[in-house]
Amino acid sequence: MRRWRDGRGRLTVHGEAGAIATVPLEVAASFRARTKGLLGRDSVEGALLLSPASGVHTFRMRIPIDVAYLTRDLTVLAVRTMPPGRLGRPRLRARHVLEAEAGVMAGWGVQAGARVTVDVVRPAR
Numbered sequence: 001m002r003r004w005r006d007g008r009g010r011l012t013v014h015g016e017a018g019a020i021a022t023v024p025l026e027v028a029a030s031f032r033a034r035t036k037g038l039l040g041r042d043s044v045e046g047a048l049l050l051s052p053a054s055g056v057h058t059f060r061m062r063i064p065i066d067v068a069y070l071t072r073d074l075t076v077l078a079v080r081t082m083p084p085g086r087l088g089r090p091r092l093r094a095r096h097v098l099e100a101e102a103g104v105m106a107g108w109g110v111q112a113g114a115r116v117t118v119d120v121v122r123p124a125r
Helices: 031-036 104-108
Strands: 007-015 018-028 047-050 065-070 076-082 096-101 115-120
Touching: 018 031, 018 104, 018 115, 065 104, 096 104
Parallel strands: 018 047
Antiparallel strands: 007 018, 007 115, 047 096, 065 076, 065 096
16 A cells, blocks of 8 residues: 655546646645645645545535545545535545545546546655
């Protein structure tokens, strides 16, 4: 299983003809970062990857979000739009969850069966 650290990077969505979209990504891999997630934000630049995770909630969120459940190899299992104040059911095969503002994932080509890649930007030492 992939192990990331909290940080930033790029998410690339792949289709049959190659890369469909590349968007800014924030990685939340620590317990603290995953717990905070998108709470308290009014918008999201790109997407947030929660790892490891198999489900999410939108309690205390200000905006509706798109949620994509990803397998171990970063294949999309399902995509749901969740309004604030909801509890999403966990997906048994999900190992990572991708969150973004409601409505944007369809434009990126994120749908069941799509594959994504994550490139993490390493900070300079």
